[in-house]
Amino acid sequence: MTIEVWTWPTPNGHKVHIALEELDLPYTVVPVNIGAGEQFRDDFLAITPNHRIPAIVDPDGPGGKPLSLFESGAILVYLAEKAGRLVPADPAARYACLQWLMFQMGGVGPMFGQYGHFHSYAPERIPYAMDRYAKEVQRLHRVLEKRLSGSEYLAGDEYSIADIATFPWIRLPERRGIDLAHYPAVQRWHDAIAARPAVRRGVEVLSERQRRGPMTDQERENMFGATQFKVR
Structure with missing residues (x-):
């Protein structure tokens, strides 16, 4: 059905x-x-x-x-x-997957969304808000960089819903003033996921x-x- x-x-x-x-x-x-x-x-x-x-x-x-x-x-x-x-069967890997899924839900999505709002949509420019969320976007990229420098995917060796949740927020990084060349592990991860046929669709x-x-x-x-x- x-x-x-x-x-x-x-x-x-x-x-x-x-x-x-x-x-x-x-x-x-x-x-x-x-x-x-x-x-x-x-x-x-x-x-x-x-x-x-x-x-x-x-x-x-x-x-x-x-x-x-x-x-x-x-x-x-x-x-x-x-x-x-797309959820690991191994209990430890499963919780790693859910951990990074919640990282996206509670961090990446809300913070990147606030960046977009104050930089692109707010009726007035508020320097404090713009600076705060720009720095938070950079910080979250550093967290991802550290994780992906030692792991192929966010949950470990397996591609999972944690990667699927996070990827749409990382694509089009120029919208958030980010150059992925400064985050080579995130760039590697991004490019691998972007090349997947299902992701393209x-x-x-x-x-x-x-x-x-x-x-x-x-x-x-x-x-x-x-x-x-x-x-x-």
């Missing part, structure tokens, strides 16, 4: 696209245009009360019953366990719907303004 993926072409969306492609799980895409405010539609809120992409609906969930799930990290764990791949999902050009006032309101704080 086909998994519905409610998504948009963002790093968090790409995580799930890549995982589905790597795991050969059949899926259909339900676009949720976050610039147009579609994340606030009732049908999407019925799946995720947090009105953030991505979310999935698996008609063949545990026990053969439908399952809806939000939060990209939880989705990756679910998909990997459903397919029996995953980052192309909804690429034709990607916003081009400056953000409009309405898009800014839908993504960062008071609309998201409305009581629902």
Whole structure:
């Protein structure tokens, strides 16, 4: 049965696209245009009360019953366990995988997102915020560099959902003022993952719907303004 993926072409969306492609799980895409405010539609809120992409609906969930799930990290764990791949079987390696997955969820994603907001989308330039998140992005790259200098992948010798979660945030480093030449181990890891056919397919999902050009006032309101704080 086909998994519905409610998504948009963002790093968090790409995580799930890549995982589905790597795991050969059949899926259909339900676009949720976050610039147009579609994340606030009732049908999407019925799946995720947090009105953030991505979310999935698996008609063949545990026990053969439908399952809806939000939060990209939880989705990756679910998909990997459903397919029996991309999470190491060895207990120590499994916890290493989950550790680096949580590192992405709690560190890389939020901090890189704040960098993008204050450097590209905030209505006013706030030097303190811009400097803080630029330094945090650099620090997190140093953490990854140290890990990948001694390990082929984040969880160890095996490619896993920890790598899938992190890669979309590391690609296009120029958007965060990063030159991967300063992080050779991260560069090696990035290039190896970018060359994977499933990854190439995953980052192309909804690429034709990607916003081009400056953000409009309405898009800014839908993504960062008071609309998201409305009581629902």
